[in-house]
Amino acid sequence: QIAIGALRYFMLKFTRNSVIAFDFKDALSFEGETGPYIQYAVVRAKNIFRKAGTTPEAELEEFAKLAELDDYLHGEDAEDIWALWLRAARRTLVLEQCIATSEPAHLAKHAFQLAQEFNNFYHKHHILTEEDPARKTFLLATAAVALRELVLALSWLGIESPEAM
Numbered sequence: 001q002i003a004i005g006a007l008r009y010f011m012l013k014f015t016r017n018s019v020i021a022f023d024f025k026d027a028l029s030f031e032g033e034t035g036p037y038i039q040y041a042v043v044r045a046k047n048i049f050r051k052a053g054t055t056p057e058a059e060l061e062e063f064a065k066l067a068e069l070d071d072y073l074h075g076e077d078a079e080d081i082w083a084l085w086l087r088a089a090r091r092t093l094v095l096e097q098c099i100a101t102s103e104p105a106h107l108a109k110h111a112f113q114l115a116q117e118f119n120n121f122y123h124k125h126h127i128l129t130e131e132d133p134a135r136k137t138f139l140l141a142t143a144a145v146a147l148r149e150l151v152l153a154l155s156w157l158g159i160e161s162p163e164a165m
Contacts, residue, residue, distance in 0.1 A: 005038075006035040006036050007035075009034060012157055013109065015103055041118050044118075045150070048128065052127075052140065060141055062140075066134055083120070084118060084146055087110075087114050091152070107156060108157060127140060
């Protein structure tokens with residue numbers, strides 16, 4: 001799964017007119033713009049839900065019941081959350097761009113940038129140890145949206161989302 005994902009991502013991240021010098025070591029790296037980097041972000045998100053004993057769907061349902069989000073969307077702590085939600089919301093625009101230009105590289109770049117945004121969010125916020133239940137639901141919902149969009153983007157690229165790495 002990982003090797004195939006690495007190869008597919010490596011080939012899809014370049015535009016049609018690019019000259020490609022394939023390096024399998026670079027393609028398999030867990031750092032930088034690679035398929036395994038994105039797959040690892042998916043595994044990391046899945047692990048959050050496994051450790052929390054819940055599912056992304058359940059957390060999104062709980063999130064829909066939250067009355068007041070204002071406290072979580074202001075200040076410096078909210079910048080990476082905004083960035084993640086905004087990046088996830090770009091799916092339709094990116095897909096339309098791919099179709100209009102016949103360039104899957106736009107989707108590959110979007111998936112990588114979404115994985116980066118998720119990893120920034122993950123490192124900044126301690127989701128599983130959050131003491132405020134409403135904030136924890138908000139953070140889990142944010143992770144759920146990122147997970148959903150990453151899995152979808154990878155599937156459109158023909159790359160599987162592993163359960164573990």
